[in-house]
Amino acid sequence: MTRTGTRGLTGSALALALLLPSAMPAAATQSSLQPAGWDDQIRLSEAVDLNDDPHIVEITLEARVDTVTIAPGVDIDAWTYNGTIPGPLIRARVGDRVIVHYTNNLPRPSTVHWHGIRVPIEMDGVPGYSQPPVEVGGSFTYDFIVPDAGTFWCHPHVMSAAQVGFGLYGAFVVDDPEEDLGIADELVIVLSDIDADENGTLRSPDTGGSLGMVFGREGNWVLVNGRHQPSLTARSGAPQRWRIINAAKSRYFMLDLGPGHMFRKIGGDGGLTEYSEDHDFLLLGAGERADVLVTPTGDPGKSLMLRSALHDRGFGSTEYRDIEDLVPITVSDLPPYAAGPLPDTTRDITPYSTEGATAVDLTLTLTQDPRDRSFEYRINGQPGWTTTPVLAALGDVQLWTVENTTKWSHPLHLHGFFFLVLDEHDEPVRPLEWKDTVDIPFEKTRRLLVRFDERPGTWIFHCHILDHAEGGMLSAVQLGLPASAFTPLAVH
Ligand SMILES: [Cu+2]
Structure with missing residues (x-):
């Protein structure tokens, strides 16, 4: 199976993706080979598309506390999207517009972050940097184009360790109608x-x-x-x-x-x-x-x-x-x-050249306050709430060297952009893979190559062990904006 590589990360490729005819009929796939009911216990329910337009997926998403059964006889009052954990599967085709009418009926403010989807900054779901938190009883309409096919997900970015831990997450699949592996199941x-x-x-x-x-x-x-x-x-x-x-x-x-x-x-x-x-x-x-x-x-x-x-x-x-x-x-x-x-x-994935890339060094550390013995994770000596951002101009290619000096591994997630992971010779790891989250093993260094496209804003990056993000391991890229426009916030 071959597909052509139009999924470069340039603005023109993004524009091209928007023009792709996403309404073309799905290629012929074979029907299921599995016995009836084979996936009854595991199949996710899909969000209901309220919009007749084949290029638009429009859904409602209500965050609320609801009772879920995680095992026979074990019911939990979990934090849910639409009453289930995970929330409903959101499914769109590349180039589609996705509209999510979100209502927060949780006992705390919340947001929705679209993990891995290259949305505009206003849709990224980070309180303070992208949007105000959605207050209790409040609502927000997320509205964006999905430019890339792939497997993504969504979750809140307010008290994320607690809220994700309580059950707030959902799968988000973007299909490429041209892709046909001939596997129905x-x-x-x-x-x-x-x-x-x-x-x-x-x-x-x-x-x-x-x-x-x-x-x-x-x-x-x-x-x-x-x-x-x-x-x-x-x-x-x-x-x-x-x-x-x-x-x-x-x-x-x-x-x-x-x-x-x-x-x-x-x-x-x-x-x-x-x-x-x-x-x-x-x-x-x-x-x-x-x-x-x-x-x-x-x-x-x-x-x-x-x-x-x-x-x-x-x-x-x-x-x-x-x-x-x-x-x-x-x-x-x-x-x-x-x-x-x-x-x-x-x-076809064409890697960026490391030549001329702006070098950015990031050191992950753990410190302990001698007075109260409490711990703090830091990036370049600062926790998220006092951090100095990485500055980037629109179109910048940056070579990040991330050194993990701590005794725990950290899956580092960059919002809004994909990167390539480099090997010890500074060559992209093969097979090439667009990543938004990469494991930085304890006491190891990883190098990443990233191109920041034409979406200015404050894009955070953080450890996806959400306790670590809350414990300070979070910073931001200030893209296409002056450093003076940045105010560090306690985001997690
Ligand atoms: Cu971590």
């Missing part, structure tokens, strides 16, 4: 966790105090599309496409399907990668996504398990921990499907 899989006691009461988001912040709090219930260990039935040999989103506030997932099963990774944060690649394990830091093809195989009645293996994200992250079972998969009694080999996907 697709799952959108949102991985997360939630912290609740045995009665289903949400635990405080501040457990463990400052030390809890330093580690990054993980919920005790691991969830897949809002349920603990939902099951799946699969026909042996029939390929499936899984779009996976790590929406957990701190947890990493090291996905493993067991012996004889691989993940063919075809895409990541920002749509398809340069070429597909097979992996035994798939690591997703908080905020990252993967688009993979999998083919469960086995005799009828055989059980497989999608698991999360142990991953060392820093001090205390693997001790006394178990492998997590995520999705039990039962092989159905349908006759095995004799599929050909999985498709190899490719995409």
Whole structure:
């Protein structure tokens, strides 16, 4: 499968994307190969499009506290979009206009951030820098074009560690109508966790105090599309496409399907990668996504398990921990499907040159106040609420060197823009992948190449372990605006 590369990050490419005929009929795909009801426990409900225009997806999104069942007999009064965790799946086609009538019926102010989608700054959902927080009972209309195909998601940016931890997140898939892998069976899989006691009461988001912040709090219930260990039935040999989103506030997932099963990774944060690649394990830091093809195989009645293996994200992250079972998969009694080999996907991605790129050095540190022993994460010596922004002119290409001096890994997320990750020789990591969130492992350095396009504004970047963002690991790019127009704010 080949597709042409019109998804460059220039303003002209953006304009081109807007002109693409998004109403063209979807290419012929085969029908489902799976048994009836195969994904009943895991399939996300889709947001209802209220607009007849085929180029516009118009939906309502209400943030409210509602009761959700995460496991048999375990009900939680969670913070939800439209009453479910995750919220409804938002699905559009590249170039579409998306209108979201958002109402905040939570007990606290909130916003919606569209993670990975290259929206204008007014739509980025960051209180103070993009819009005022949406107050209790208030509403806001998000209205933007989706310029890139890919697997994205949304979540609040007010008290994000608490609000995301309580259940506020949703998947957002942008389809490319020209893309046809010939695989009808697709799952959108949102991985997360939630912290609740045995009665289903949400635990405080501040457990463990400052030390809890330093580690990054993980919920005790691991969830897949809002349920603990939902099951799946699969026909042996029939390929499936899984779009996976790590929406957990701190947890990493090291996905493993067991012996004889691989993940063919075809895409990541920002749509398809340069070429597909097979992996035994798939690591997703908080905020990252993967688009993979999998083919469960086995005799009828055989059980497989999608698991999360142990991953060392820093001090205390693997001790006394178990492998997590995520999705039990039962092989159905349908006759095995004799599929050909999985498709190899490719995409033309032209990397920017590092030549002439503006060098930006960022150092991630952890400090402790000797008076009250409290901890603070910092970027270049400052927490988010006193930070000095990175300055960028419209069209600037920047080479970021991010040094993590701390004993914990940090999945760094840049709002509004994709970047390429460079290897130790300053060459882009292959296959090329547009990223918006990259893991900076503990005591390691990563280099990123980013081009800031023609969308001026204050674009934050932060650790997507949301406790870390709240603990100070947040700063901003001041794009196309003078430094004097920047006022640091306590955003998280
Ligand atoms: Cu972090």
